[in-house]
Amino acid sequence: DIQMTQSPSSLSASVGDRVTITCRASQGMSNYLAWYQQKPGKVPKLLIYAASTLQSGVPSRFSGSGSGTDFTLTISSLQPEDVATYYCQKYNSAPHTFGQGTKVEIK
């Protein structure tokens, strides 16, 4: 089974900073890669699917890219409301494995 590894596990950045989170698959995969945001005590929210397609209603400061084994979530200008944990997930064939998460905080 394909394993998903995120880095870093946590980060602290200033408001307005560009933030990048990486998700690496243990072997090459199709672009069935999603990113989710989970705020403390809340339900996960789909941000990006198909590696780079923004889910409806998600602010345009979020973007996704990548292919093969390496995928990236970028927040172009970090906002206070972006404090959350972010997860990648492969969702083509089972198991639909999640990465271990990246916690984003404001410096």
Place this chain on the structure above:
Amino acid sequence: ELQLVQSGAEVKEPGESLKISCKKSGYSLSTDHIAWVRQMPGKGLEWMGIIYPGDSDTRYSPSFQGQVTISADKSINTAYLQWSSLKASDTAIYFCARGSLAGMAYDYWGQGTQVTVSS
């Protein structure tokens, strides 16, 4: 609008059985897969398995195979997650979500069910 509504919080003792539910409203359950995701206290999301209620085709994570049973009743638009003998380590929040084995990300999620197992 599509909604996934999960059953309420449960407090159980080790060894007890439990079945929690996820009811879909808005359209027929049988047209989508429903996945279950575990989140242990302070930890990340873990994929448990997925079911297609239309024909009950079910896939499990190797980590959860044999530990839980996923089922569905398409006549009442409800999916289930059950344990035959709970352990303290089953304490977690369990989410259901709409997904697919044909390549659809999880766009709708239930509100989560807190399961606490303690003697």
